[in-house]
Amino acid sequence: MDRRKSILEAAERSFSMFGYKASTVDQIAKIANVGKGTIYTFFANKEELFSEIITNLVKETKLAASKAIKEDRPFYENLHYALYEVIEFRKTHQLAVKLSQEVKEMNTSPVTDALQRIEKAVLNFVQKELDIAVEKGEIKECPTDIVAFMMVKLYLALIFDWERDNPAIQKEKMLEVLEMFVMDGLRKS
Amino acid sequence: MDRRKSILEAAERSFSMFGYKASTVDQIAKIANVGKGTIYTFFANKEELFSEIITNLVKETKLAASKAIKEDRPFYENLHYALYEVIEFRKTHQLAVKLSQEVKEMNTSPVTDALQRIEKAVLNFVQKELDIAVEKGEIKECPTDIVAFMMVKLYLALIFDWERDNPAIQKEKMLEVLEMFVMDGLRKS
DNA sequence: GAAATGACCGAATGACCAAAATAGTCATAA
DNA sequence: TTATGACTATTTTGGTCATTCGGTCATTTC
Secondary structure, three states: OOHHHHHHHHHHHHHHHHOOOOOOHHHHHHHHOOOHHHHHHHOOOHHHHHHHHHHHHHHHHHHHHHHOOOOOOOHHHHHHHHHHHHHHHHHHOOHHHHHHHHHHHHOOHHHHHHHHHHHHHHHHHHHHHHHHHHHOOOEOOOOHHHHHHHHHHHHHHHHHHHHHOOOOOOHHHHHHHHHHHHHHOOEOO | OOHHHHHHHHHHHHHHHHOOOOOOHHHHHHHHOOOHHHHHHHOOOHHHHHHHHHHHHHHHHHHHHHHOOOOOOOHHHHHHHHHHHHHOOHHHHHHHHHHHHHHHHHOOHHHHHHHHHHHHHHHHHHHHHHHHHHHOOOEOOOOHHHHHHHHHHHHHHHHHHHHHOOOOOOHHHHHHHHHHHHHHOOEOO
16 A cells, blocks of 8 residues: 555545644554654655645646536536536535634634635636636636636635525525526626 | 713724724723723623624615615616725725724634624625615516625625735726626626 | 712733643664 | 654643733712
């Protein structure tokens, strides 16, 4: 068994369950069935181990979203499926959820950085897709940086904040309203 | 000079400058040129004083927005003017900025509550306006609770989060994009 | 007599330090 | 050469005590 890999897996599980701060290197070593020193032969320190996990998470999420995007489908369908993929991904990999909780209640600085990196990546991805869609003439000309920002913020708010004090809505319903709002706005056609 | 009023003004200034926790009752009394005991003849405790300030601010902001809304104007114009009115309402903004900063870095619980109250009030206001507009047939049918939520979150994100790691943009430009997004969406017409 | 006040009180806070836990190292073992 | 856990250095925690602050009330002011 690849030691490096089992360390990464153990760490991801631990971070997902207990958060960054509450995960000790000793514990991660135990889970990985590896001596503590071994971890330091592969990673400079706890923060770098964490950082690599985040990098992988971003990569995998991007991949999941990319898989949902087909050249020949209209923009909003791609958007719809990609968002769906990302939501599913978040659900199965609880890491991002746990981390945003940790940031909220104790402002752990490496975790704040990590979440910012994730958001940046998502923003980048969305903006690129928007650029392509504008290029293809599928959507109107617009400042794609601002629009990407708005879309991501909307998405995050709906996923994380809506259920705080509103009755839960179906994922499908949510995507549908989001799509209506994003694509056509409120004006009566 | 009305003592109650000067206490409220002093407290508002202090909360805006130093936040809730860092504002001491002694200090507020000093600023108001009033004995500390006097504050307690008007307000049961620090939290109620704070609460009344928030209530007033919400009321004033609502009033400002209402002034911009005219029955006989189309929805998007009302939206436009109301947004401008609110964004120019400095008093509310400054306090809101300071308070959200405080919540972020020390989770002061009365402050969290206050911000939630403000958001609730805004949400309510927006939803009511949306309901009216739907009723009048000015905008399409939609789940106004979710749409109100989306509009408010968008506004807050643009105002408070955009400049965190993006080049500042003109207020006008920002509101223009927001309006486009909300009214017409991205679809090419 | 009613309203205002600031000295006073108990609770909450935070500075400080010792003790415990944890990150990171390295001599030894496999 | 690679892996390891006992060891060290650093950080966090738990407990203390002095200080601060919210809130009261006997006294003063008008």
